[in-house]
Amino acid sequence: MAVNCTDYDFSIIEPYWQKKWLESKTFQTLHDTSIPKYYILDMFPYPSGAGLHIGHPEGYTATDILARFKKANGFNVLHPMGWDAFGLPAEQYAIKTGTHPAETTSKNVENFRRQIQRIGFAIDWDREINTTDPNYFKWTQFIFLELFKKGLAYVDEKPVWWCQNLKAVLANEEIVNGLSEVGKHPVERKNLRQVVLKITKYADRLLDGLKDVDWPDSTKRMQKAWIGKSTGAEVCFQLDGFNDNLTVFTTRPDTLYGATYMVVAPEHPILDKIVTSENKETVAAYQELSKTKSDLDRTELAKEKTGVFSGSFCINPINGAKIPVWIADYVLVTYGTGAIMSVPAHDERDFEFAKEFNLPIIQVIEKNNASHNGDGKTKLPFCSEGRMIHSGDYTGLSTKDCKSKIIAHLERKRIGKATVNFKLRDWIFSRQRYWGEPIPLVWVSKEDYHETAAANSDVAKALPLEPIKSKEGSETLYALPILPKFLPLKLPVTDSYQPSGTGESPLVNQSDWLNIWFHKITGETLPRSIEKPNSEWIEGVRESNTMPQWAGSCWYYLRYMDPHNDQEIVSKEAEKYWQNPDLYIGGAEHAVLHLLYARFWHQVLFDCGLVSTKEPFTKLFHQGIILGEDGSKMSKSVGNVVSPDDIIDESGADALRLYEMFLGPLEAMKPWNTSGIEGISRFLKRIWREFIGEDGKINSKIVPERELEENIKILHTTIQKVTEDIEGIRLNTAISQMMIFMNHIQKSRSISTETAKVFLQLLAPFAPHIAEEIWSRFGEKQSITLKAWPKFDPKILLSKEMKIMFQVNGKLRGEANVSIHISKEEVIELAKSNIGVLKFIEDKRIVKEIYVPGKIVNIVAK
RNA sequence: GCCCGGGUGGCGGAAUGGUAGACGCUGUGGACUUAAAAUCCAUUGUCCUUAGGACGUGAGGGUUCGAGUCCCUCCCCGGGCACCA
Numbered sequence A: 001m002a003v004n005c006t007d008y009d010f011s012i013i014e015p016y017w018q019k020k021w022l023e024s025k026t027f028q029t030l031h032d033t034s035i036p037k038y039y040i041l042d043m044f045p046y047p048s049g050a051g052l053h054i055g056h057p058e059g060y061t062a063t064d065i066l067a068r069f070k071k072a073n074g075f076n077v078l079h080p081m082g083w084d085a086f087g088l089p090a091e092q093y094a095i096k097t098g099t100h101p102a103e104t105t106s107k108n109v110e111n112f113r114r115q116i117q118r119i120g121f122a123i124d125w126d127r128e129i130n131t132t133d134p135n136y137f138k139w140t141q142f143i144f145l146e147l148f149k150k151g152l153a154y155v156d157e158k159p160v161w162w163c164q165n166l167k168a169v170l171a172n173e174e175i176v177n178g179l180s181e182v183g184k185h186p187v188e189r190k191n192l193r194q195v196v197l198k199i200t201k202y203a204d205r206l207l208d209g210l211k212d213v214d215w216p217d218s219t220k221r222m223q224k225a226w227i228g229k230s231t232g233a234e235v236c237f238q239l240d241g242f243n244d245n246l247t248v249f250t251t252r253p254d255t256l257y258g259a260t261y262m263v264v265a266p267e268h269p270i271l272d273k274i275v276t277s278e279n280k281e282t283v284a285a286y287q288e289l290s291k292t293k294s295d296l297d298r299t300e301l302a303k304e305k306t307g308v309f310s311g312s313f314c315i316n317p318i319n320g321a322k323i324p325v326w327i328a329d330y331v332l333v334t335y336g337t338g339a340i341m342s343v344p345a346h347d348e349r350d351f352e353f354a355k356e357f358n359l360p361i362i363q364v365i366e367k368n369n370a371s372h373n374g375d376g377k378t379k380l381p382f383c384s385e386g387r388m389i390h391s392g393d394y395t396g397l398s399t400k401d402c403k404s405k406i407i408a409h410l411e412r413k414r415i416g417k418a419t420v421n422f423k424l425r426d427w428i429f430s431r432q433r434y435w436g437e438p439i440p441l442v443w444v445s446k447e448d449y450h451e452t453a454a455a456n457s458d459v460a461k462a463l464p465l466e467p468i469k470s471k472e473g474s475e476t477l478y479a480l481p482i483l484p485k486f487l488p489l490k491l492p493v494t495d496s497y498q499p500s501g502t503g504e505s506p507l508v509n510q511s512d513w514l515n516i517w518f519h520k521i522t523g524e525t526l527p528r529s530i531e532k533p534n535s536e537w538i539e540g541v542r543e544s545n546t547m548p549q550w551a552g553s554c555w556y557y558l559r560y561m562d563p564h565n566d567q568e569i570v571s572k573e574a575e576k577y578w579q580n581p582d583l584y585i586g587g588a589e590h591a592v593l594h595l596l597y598a599r600f601w602h603q604v605l606f607d608c609g610l611v612s613t614k615e616p617f618t619k620l621f622h623q624g625i626i627l628g629e630d631g632s633k634m635s636k637s638v639g640n641v642v643s644p645d646d647i648i649d650e651s652g653a654d655a656l657r658l659y660e661m662f663l664g665p666l667e668a669m670k671p672w673n674t675s676g677i678e679g680i681s682r683f684l685k686r687i688w689r690e691f692i693g694e695d696g697k698i699n700s701k702i703v704p705e706r707e708l709e710e711n712i713k714i715l716h717t718t719i720q721k722v723t724e725d726i727e728g729i730r731l732n733t734a735i736s737q738m739m740i741f742m743n744h745i746q747k748s749r750s751i752s753t754e755t756a757k758v759f760l761q762l763l764a765p766f767a768p769h770i771a772e773e774i775w776s777r778f779g780e781k782q783s784i785t786l787k788a789w790p791k792f793d794p795k796i797l798l799s800k801e802m803k804i805m806f807q808v809n810g811k812l813r814g815e816a817n818v819s820i821h822i823s824k825e826e827v828i829e830l831a832k833s834n835i836g837v838l839k840f841i842e843d844k845r846i847v848k849e850i851y852v853p854g855k856i857v858n859i860v861a862k
Numbered sequence B: 001g002c003c004c005g006g007g008u009g010g011c012g013g014a015a016u017g018g019u020a021g022a023c024g025c026u027g028u029g030g031a032c033u034u035a036a037a038a039u040c041c042a043u044u045g046u047c048c049u050u051a052g053g054a055c056g057u058g059a060g061g062g063u064u065c066g067a068g069u070c071c072c073u074c075c076c077c078g079g080g081c082a083c084c085a
Helices: A010-023 A056-072 A088-097 A101-117 A134-149 A199-212 A217-227 A253-258 A277-292 A295-300 A348-357 A399-412 A446-454 A572-578 A593-607 A644-651 A653-662 A674-691 A709-727 A731-747 A753-763 A768-777 A824-832 A835-841
Strands: A037-042 A076-078 A153-163 A168-170 A188-197 A230-239 A245-250 A261-264 A308-315 A322-327 A339-342 A416-421 A441-444 A469-472 A475-481 A515-519 A525-527 A537-542 A583-587 A620-623 A801-808 A811-819 A846-852 A856-861
Touching: A010 A653, A010 A768, A037 A056, A037 A572, A056 A076, A056 A101, A056 A583, A056 A620, A056 A653, A056 A709, A088 A101, A134 A153, A134 A475, A134 A593, A188 A469, A199 A217, A199 A593, A217 A593, A230 A253, A230 A399, A245 A253, A245 A261, A245 A339, A253 A399, A261 A348, A277 A308, A277 A322, A339 A348, A399 A416, A441 A446, A441 A515, A446 A475, A446 A537, A644 A653, A644 A674, A653 A674, A653 A731, A653 A768, A674 A731, A674 A753, A674 A768, A709 A731, A709 A753, A731 A753, A753 A768, A801 A824, A801 A835, A811 A824, A811 A835, A824 A835, A824 A846, A824 A856, A835 A856
Parallel strands: A037 A076, A037 A583, A261 A322, A583 A620, A801 A856
Antiparallel strands: A153 A168, A153 A188, A230 A245, A230 A308, A230 A416, A261 A339, A308 A322, A441 A475, A441 A537, A469 A475, A515 A525, A515 A537, A801 A811, A846 A856
16 A cells, blocks of 8 residues: 655655555565575664764665665565664763663664664664673673683783873773863873783784685775784894893894894883993983873874983894894884894884984895996895895895895704784773673682682683683782673663772772672672672672673674574574675774774684684675765764754655765765755656656556567666666666666656566665555555566667767767678778768878777778 | 875766766756746857867876876875884
């Protein structure tokens, strides 16, 4: 049944069909695994209080078009939606107003769902997920326990942003221009206790896996750079007068003869030992200085090299040279060994430093084609490949050969070895926040831990090989897991979300929740406020940190496959059938973190046997940002934000969908233009008028007769173009083609019912409401989305004639319609007799005649 | 600084090395109307007075019968990285 308006009244048509689809579960994903599957996923949104932004429906519309298209092509489509709902804003709002974040979150989710449903997406809402739902985060916690068991979690002091005035740890986004966003207070890097995940253990696999995924090159490159693998060697330098070595990492062991001094990071532990007494003061002052340097200082003042001398020396293992050990903050303690051998002749930074402090520079490489006649001198620093000089036995070798020979030599002498280093750091997984998944760990004493671990129990089986320890003041505590069967571990209900003031989570103040009795065999827990039942219960303190927002989004694509399963994260059957998303669309801003973390978890889950695929996202596409009408980024403060609700009120959801796709290529960054939507509205109204008469019934122009030949041809061209453009995600040009079709059909005196209905099918993924409405007025009882996608007939697309352009010297001078069977000689003769062409070849000698079949004739004349 | 992506009418954009500017917006003229809206028709890169022609895809070179498209140099815009040895 259709609605009964005679005009194109989207305000009646659209809600009607949205309700109908929802009620008849039109877009319910089937459980039939005999049908080929298509899983298409959007990066799920954070349901902010501001509501949907015009950028959200861009990606969602694109996936919706693909989803509807695939459904029409016989696939069992999974196109879900959910909420990444833990996170800072709800917590900040709670601190200000006392409203529980869960309340804020559910209100925002309601609003987001309402707004998304107004756009008419083909989403199976029975599969909606929410990361803050205990039935969801139970499994987030479960996965954490798998990481724990595999020894991939540990506790360590890690630098985080700390604000002394707010007495709180801040996230990057809470810091604006080096000051806290709230109150504009100074912030500093401070080492605080953190739960960390060993993503670095997967560095090589995360790198290798990129070979197998169909992702934008730029994103692969970014991940590659982030992982930052570099191969080189570790070399031991004997410290002169000490029994210790200073080990450095270098990618250029070939330049060993050119090492003229050493540099260690200010935080390097060896300094306590090797700084000579007369240098102690200066070194200490320098260490203090670099501590207070924020990242901002480090980058902005970057090029100015600073450093101090330690007073000690190293022996270069290759030539016995005695070289000084310096301290400088251009060497990072977190990378490699925190120390380098400095080769100023062949490294830009070392060169600058050597210039600054007048240290010797020894050239050991020259350009391959360097002339020995004086003027072909190699300009220093010279950082590329070449031929070795001043390098003892290695002189004359290529840098490449020299590299492997020196490494072999060092390995033989046991003073060095080939190694690999990564830029990737372990992942700080804890947040000192309330509104996140509690980390399901309990901290107990060493004695209790060992007793627990020694038993033959479920708890003991869930432990890692090496205990996870945490230093708490003078005491070292050991981590026990909350067993999966006791999950979810929910947040305690409270009305205080204020930071603890100590840099710990607000949860440290929830003593009832925090302090527990832990049963060392069964893993059960009881609040410590009750009396200890018996000796099998041990004293425990819950981990008070919560998980970062990334946690919930690391595996949500798996949950959609089987969202109500309370036994497993996803059933084996569902996982085997759905595998992973066939297409994943989301912003390029997640190119590194989300996509890297999710890949890491997926690889761990693969190792656990919980998923069968090696990579979570085989095909990835980034939609571009939609800018404000002024060409700048949409923001509240600029006041150029466009709300989808307003557009739908004025022009309808179909117009919004079409216009967002018509704006330009999906991947491009493009400005919004409110007047541009007029063209789309006209297009929709024109469709309505062509298809629906003034009485609201199918237009009398549409007749159940054989189609006119010229209409058949444009129809098949359109089927082909739209089909291929959807497959290639070129949705803007697909819409152009549909407009061309309508412009043509409008001039035709009649249209066959068949043509009209096929066009509606092509339109349906883009503008589903109007298509469904007109479809039903044709008397169709079933949804248009259930109708098989039309096929084009290549035979119809073949013409008897073709248009050939005539050029003289590459310039267009004429054209002609010719038979497709015309010979080269005939067409060239035709060209030469063309009036336009004739004028330009008359007094000239023809040098060359080119015919590109079906396209062009070019006469070259002098 | 390094690594990417991009630069086409007044605007958004379209063009497997072969008709540059599809499609849409805007503007202009016209039809319908008492009038307006809506709709429809024509026109809309620049220059030359027109027929017709010249020029034209950030700038300059090059390859080619032919370049928006390929190569080199440079300029501008956007994104990423930021002393990673």
